[in-house]
Amino acid sequence: MISRNARIAWPLLAPAAVLLVVFTFYPTVATLIDALHSTPRGRRPAEWVGGGHFATMANDPIFRQAFVNNLIYAAVIIPASMGLALAMALLVNARIGGRALVRLAFFTPTILPMIAVANIWMFFYAPDYGLIDQVLGLVGLGGNNLLGMPGTALWALIVITVWKLAGFFMIFYLAALQQIPPALLEAATLEGAGPAQRLRRVILPLLMPTTLFILINAVIEAFRLVDHVIALTRGGPNNSTQLLLHYIYQVAFSYWDTGYAAALSVVLLGVLALIALIQFGVLDKRIHYR
Amino acid sequence: MTPISLTRTLLGSAAISLAVLSPALAQTEITFFYPVQVGGPLTEVVDGYVAEFEAQNPDITVEAIYSGSYTDTTTRALTAARSGTPPTVAVMLATDIFTLIDAGVIAPLDEHITTPEDQAWLDGFMPAYLASARLDGHVWGAPFQRSTAVMYYNKEAYAAAGLDPETPPATWDEMVAHGRALTLRDASGTVTQWGLGIPGSSNAAHWLFGALVAQNGGQLSSEDGLHTFFDSPEVIGALEYWVSLGAEHGIHPPGVLEWGTTPSDFMEGRLAMAWTTTGNLGNIRANAPFDFGVAAYPGNPDPASVLGGGNLYLFADASDEEKAAAFRFIKHMTSDDLLADWGIQTGYVAPRDGSWDTQALQDYVAEVPQADVARRQIAVSVPEISTYEGQRVNEVLNAAIQAALTGQQSPADALTAAQAEAERILAVYRD
Amino acid sequence: MNRVPLNLIAWSLALLWVLPLLYAIWTAIHPPVYAARFDLFAPLTLENFVRVWNAVPFDRYFLNTLMLVVFVVISQFVICTLAAYAFVVFPFRGSDWLFMLVLVQMMVKPEVLLVRNYATIAQMGLLDTIPAIALPYLASAFGIFLFRQAFKSVPRELDEAARMEGAGPLAVLWRVYVPLARSTYLAYGLVMVAYHWNNFLWPLIITNSVATRPITVGLQVFSTVEQGIDWPTVTAATLLSVAPLLIAFLIFQRQFVQSFMRAGIR
Numbered sequence: 002m003i004s005r006n007a008r009i010a011w012p013l014l015a016p017a018a019v020l021l022v023v024f025t026f027y028p029t030v031a032t033l034i035d036a037l038h039s040t041p042r043g044r045r046p047a048e049w050v051g052g053g054h055f056a057t058m059a060n061d062p063i064f065r066q067a068f069v070n071n072l073i074y075a076a077v078i079i080p081a082s083m084g085l086a087l088a089m090a091l092l093v094n095a096r097i098g099g100r101a102l103v104r105l106a107f108f109t110p111t112i113l114p115m116i117a118v119a120n121i122w123m124f125f126y127a128p129d130y131g132l133i134d135q136v137l138g139l140v141g142l143g144g145n146n147l148l149g150m151p152g153t154a155l156w157a158l159i160v161i162t163v164w165k166l167a168g169f170f171m172i173f174y175l176a177a178l179q180q181i182p183p184a185l186l187e188a189a190t191l192e193g194a195g196p197a198q199r200l201r202r203v204i205l206p207l208l209m210p211t212t213l214f215i216l217i218n219a220v221i222e223a224f225r226l227v228d229h230v231i232a233l234t235r236g237g238p239n240n241s242t243q244l245l246l247h248y249i250y251q252v253a254f255s256y257w258d259t260g261y262a263a264a265l266s267v268v269l270l271g272v273l274a275l276i277a278l279i280q281f282g283v284l285d286k287r288i289h290y291r
Numbered sequence: 292m293t294p295i296s297l298t299r300t301l302l303g304s305a306a307i308s309l310a311v312l313s314p315a316l317a318q319t320e321i322t323f324f325y326p327v328q329v330g331g332p333l334t335e336v337v338d339g340y341v342a343e344f345e346a347q348n349p350d351i352t353v354e355a356i357y358s359g360s361y362t363d364t365t366t367r368a369l370t371a372a373r374s375g376t377p378p379t380v381a382v383m384l385a386t387d388i389f390t391l392i393d394a395g396v397i398a399p400l401d402e403h404i405t406t407p408e409d410q411a412w413l414d415g416f417m418p419a420y421l422a423s424a425r426l427d428g429h430v431w432g433a434p435f436q437r438s439t440a441v442m443y444y445n446k447e448a449y450a451a452a453g454l455d456p457e458t459p460p461a462t463w464d465e466m467v468a469h470g471r472a473l474t475l476r477d478a479s480g481t482v483t484q485w486g487l488g489i490p491g492s493s494n495a496a497h498w499l500f501g502a503l504v505a506q507n508g509g510q511l512s513s514e515d516g517l518h519t520f521f522d523s524p525e526v527i528g529a530l531e532y533w534v535s536l537g538a539e540h541g542i543h544p545p546g547v548l549e550w551g552t553t554p555s556d557f558m559e560g561r562l563a564m565a566w567t568t569t570g571n572l573g574n575i576r577a578n579a580p581f582d583f584g585v586a587a588y589p590g591n592p593d594p595a596s597v598l599g600g601g602n603l604y605l606f607a608d609a610s611d612e613e614k615a616a617a618f619r620f621i622k623h624m625t626s627d628d629l630l631a632d633w634g635i636q637t638g639y640v641a642p643r644d645g646s647w648d649t650q651a652l653q654d655y656v657a658e659v660p661q662a663d664v665a666r667r668q669i670a671v672s673v674p675e676i677s678t679y680e681g682q683r684v685n686e687v688l689n690a691a692i693q694a695a696l697t698g699q700q701s702p703a704d705a706l707t708a709a710q711a712e713a714e715r716i717l718a719v720y721r722d
Numbered sequence: 723m724n725r726v727p728l729n730l731i732a733w734s735l736a737l738l739w740v741l742p743l744l745y746a747i748w749t750a751i752h753p754p755v756y757a758a759r760f761d762l763f764a765p766l767t768l769e770n771f772v773r774v775w776n777a778v779p780f781d782r783y784f785l786n787t788l789m790l791v792v793f794v795v796i797s798q799f800v801i802c803t804l805a806a807y808a809f810v811v812f813p814f815r816g817s818d819w820l821f822m823l824v825l826v827q828m829m830v831k832p833e834v835l836l837v838r839n840y841a842t843i844a845q846m847g848l849l850d851t852i853p854a855i856a857l858p859y860l861a862s863a864f865g866i867f868l869f870r871q872a873f874k875s876v877p878r879e880l881d882e883a884a885r886m887e888g889a890g891p892l893a894v895l896w897r898v899y900v901p902l903a904r905s906t907y908l909a910y911g912l913v914m915v916a917y918h919w920n921n922f923l924w925p926l927i928i929t930n931s932v933a934t935r936p937i938t939v940g941l942q943v944f945s946t947v948e949q950g951i952d953w954p955t956v957t958a959a960t961l962l963s964v965a966p967l968l969i970a971f972l973i974f975q976r977q978f979v980q981s982f983m984r985a986g987i988r
Contacts, residue, residue: 004814004815006813007814009808010808010817013805014820016805017802017804017824017861017866018805020857020861021827024832024835024839024858026826028835028839029830031841032837042394063690092728092732092735095732097728099733101976102736103732103736105971105972106736107739109739109968110739111916112916112919112920113742113743114919114920114937114963114964115920116920116922116938116941117938117959117960118742118960120951120953120956120957121745121960123951124745125741127552127555127556128544128561129482129544130556130559130561132741132745141481143481144482144545148549149491149492149546149547150546151697164739168739172982173982175982176979220829221829225833228923231922231926231942234493235493235494236493237493237689237690238493238547238696239691239697239699246833249837250836250927253840254366254370255362255682255683256680256683258683262837266834266837269834270834273829273830274829276829277829281825356931356932357932358930358943359942359943363943367930373844574952578754
């Protein structure tokens with residue numbers, strides 16, 4: 002028995018449902034199946050290989066490095082970009098001069114395509130005559146090849162990503178900050194709370210839903226944003242900037258090993274699913290309290 | 292209007308009206324993918340060549356598509372071929388031949404060679420360049436924008452260091468000696484000018500390393516594309532030399548030098564000697580604020596360099612008419628005159644002896660003697676590393692080179708591991 | 723409280739944040755020799771822009787990006803509005819569960835599935851077309867989520883009043899819900915414009931020709947480093963490609979931020 006509501010709802014849901022099935026659910030299932038088959042090449046069709054790709058992966062040093070790199074990348078980018086975003090929002094929300102200009106400055110990286118700014122950053126990072134190395138040279142720390150050494154290359158990319166994301170997240174925090182009733186803050190001040198206490202006791206708890214929303218976006222970006230890897234390092238030197246999605250892209254569209262790429266995608270899907278489960282667990286509690 | 296051109300015009304318009312009226316003479320459309328370079332007005336040059344061809348062949352239209360870097364072009368062409376819409380002709384790396392044949396997307400050119408003129412056209416290519424297009428008794432590509440690796444050096448820095456600006460190094464030892472003289476430090480010990488820079492980033496390391504290996508008497512891959520020799524003593528020795536330039540002699544900047552910034556590094560005076568492609572001649576000639584020289588590579592003991600660049604390939608999926616039209620287009624794009632002009636416009640090495648005999652190229656060499664260095668070096672140049680799954684094998688080699696250059700692994704360890712990985716990749720193709 | 727240190731921090735951070743843009747402008751308006759050399763009295767030139775504009779079919783790339791962005795945003799508005807409306811106003815057994823399924827797309831972005839989505843688009847015969855760039859993004863979980871939030875805050879009385887006057891479900895949606903969610907549409911629309919104007923990886927894979935390439939891919943094709951980076955040209959190209967968005971943001975930034983606040987995105 003179909004309810005009246007369902008009869009109205011389904012036609013409304015149909016376009017979204019069809020697109021989600023075709024571009025999210027079907028490819029997810031198909032990727033799982035592809036991951037168990039070999040890559041068809043020339044006249045050799047795909048064959049069942051079972052867990053073969055995953056066995057290869059276990060012995061693939063590049064995959065291991067990409068995995069570890071991506072964890073470091075995410076573990077730094079998520080807190081750093083969110084913390085900076087909050088700081089920026091608080092600054093722009095305070096009574097400072099030229100607020101609109103400062104706000105615009107923070108937001109510019111969001112508008113600039115990553116692929117375009119990558120070349121500008123390449124100049125900043127250039128050894129000796131690049132801007133950053135020149136500044137470091139003033140204090141006697143020059144001569145760094147920031148993108149060309151395995152110890153610093155990933156960090157150089159992390160800086161770009163944080164720069165890119167912080168301004169975007171700031172907008173969300175700013176919107177939330179401006180919705181905090183001034184009366185609440187005044188009441189806290191009357192009770193003798195200093196700025197730090199106001200932040201900890203009043204502002205941060207009220208920003209919690211925003212923080213969760215931004216967190217989801219930050220996690221997604223940490224596994225999705227590889228444009229600058231393509232433009233700057235192509236995963237080098239010696240795979241020190243290899244990230245999961247970039248490796249998938251390379252294996253699928255440079256090496257044409259679609260079977261192995263599917264297996265790598267399964268790992269990425271697994272990581273995202275795990276994070277989603279944890280997040281929804283936390284999110285669920287929040288929804289109840291709201 | 293002279294009588295001749297009047298006749299031509301009449302014939303021409305007759306041909307056009309015939310083409311319009313008769314379905315038998317319908318237009319054949321071909322698509323042409325080629326990589327584009329930064330900054331240059333080269334797309335206009337190519338458009339000019341295409342327009343010239345269309346004027347001579349009114350029954351053919353060519354859609355020329357600028358498709359990014361070499362890697363991008365190959366990816367795009369393969370992607371398009373897999374979805375059933377391949378280009379008819381594309382300029383792709385000479386070393387892509389195994390990948391392209393394995394994917395079954397290209398057709399041999401020799402099937403179209405029917406007349407003595409066609410044969411003469413084929414024989415006109417320099418054997419060193421044509422060798423990279425031959426496999427299994429067929430010719431699979433026509434050399435087009437070919438290059439070799441050369442060394443650019445700052446003549447003013449040479450003079451300032453008390454070296455003879457007309458005598459670049461001829462051996463590895465001399466190169467180190469020159470590098471030491473050219474490396475300058477300020478009062479605090481910070482290097483202000485490095486003696487030598489060899490790019491080691493992922494888009495160039497495997498190519499330039501091929502030159503070092505050849506200089507050391509070794510080779511990176513077998514001619515059938517099925518074997519690599521990364522752990523041979525010659526290859527390990529070549530990488531040890533490269534690493535020693537920075538680690539031992541202190542004349543090479545630390546870490547991996549980025550290919551993309553190497554020309555700027557040279558022009559900014561950060562590098563006194565820089566290894567890169569002949570294709571950079573135009574850029575450096577226009578923008579270097581000092582007198583510079585182009586030198587052939589040194590040897591250990593025999594000098595050698597590495598060939599590079601792209602061939603024109605014909606795609607298998609095209610119809611017979613399209614292939615015939617495309618073959619005419621390929622011949623047009625590789626005529627003596629056109630390749631001479633392309634070389635002058637870009638700095639690429641014209642891969643035909645006939646081109647170097649043209650007045651245009653001879654005048655150019657008289658004006659820019661640096662341009663002739665590349666041609667003189669071809670006799671001692673080896674093909675670029677080329678294997679099945681070429682991009683993957685190259686990445687394996689690049690990672691090993693970078694591991695050694697950045698001090699993560701010794702050259703021998705890095706290359707032994709790379710050889711094992713390459714073996715694993717190539718084993719599938721040997722049965 | 724003393725505002726001076728706060729101002730100082732804000733302004734130095736802001737300066738740091740626009741530095742790449744300032745450098746791009748500096749390099750683009752000077753001859754190549756000044757790319758790595760700061761000289762206040764270096765001669766100014768517009769030649770870099772002229773050269774870039776002539777070397778790259780920027781007008782075509784702009785048109786492609788514009789068509790893409792308009793197509794994506796309008797389709798997302800329609801598709802996500804309908805779905806969100808169904809979830810809020812016509813809940814049925816299992817609809818909560820269905821909504822959770824929709825949220826999966828929030829984590830599993832089309833980029834993660836690019837290998838398989840590429841194959842799907844190829845089977846549809848849509849490779850190298852503008853709809854192919856857009857299709858995987860049209861059913862946006864983010865959009866459905868936001869519109870659902872906005873519709874939930876619409877007072878039921880308004881809905882019922884409209885129905886009493888005999889309006890059908892679509893008419894109610896159009897007359898009651900959509901107008902009240904206007905700032906959500908604006909905020910979401912702006913975020914999506916920025917997202918798809920900047921999107922790179924998927925269009926890089928799926929497009930092949932000048933006629934379909936968006937500006938980001940065009941820029942990459944143009945600045946790939948076969949012969950080394952030519953910064954003046956690359957920065958001029960970068961500025962040309964971001965100029966429309968930058969100018970639009972300069973003009974609309976007030977409305978932009980306010981719409982975010984009114985939309986209550988949090």
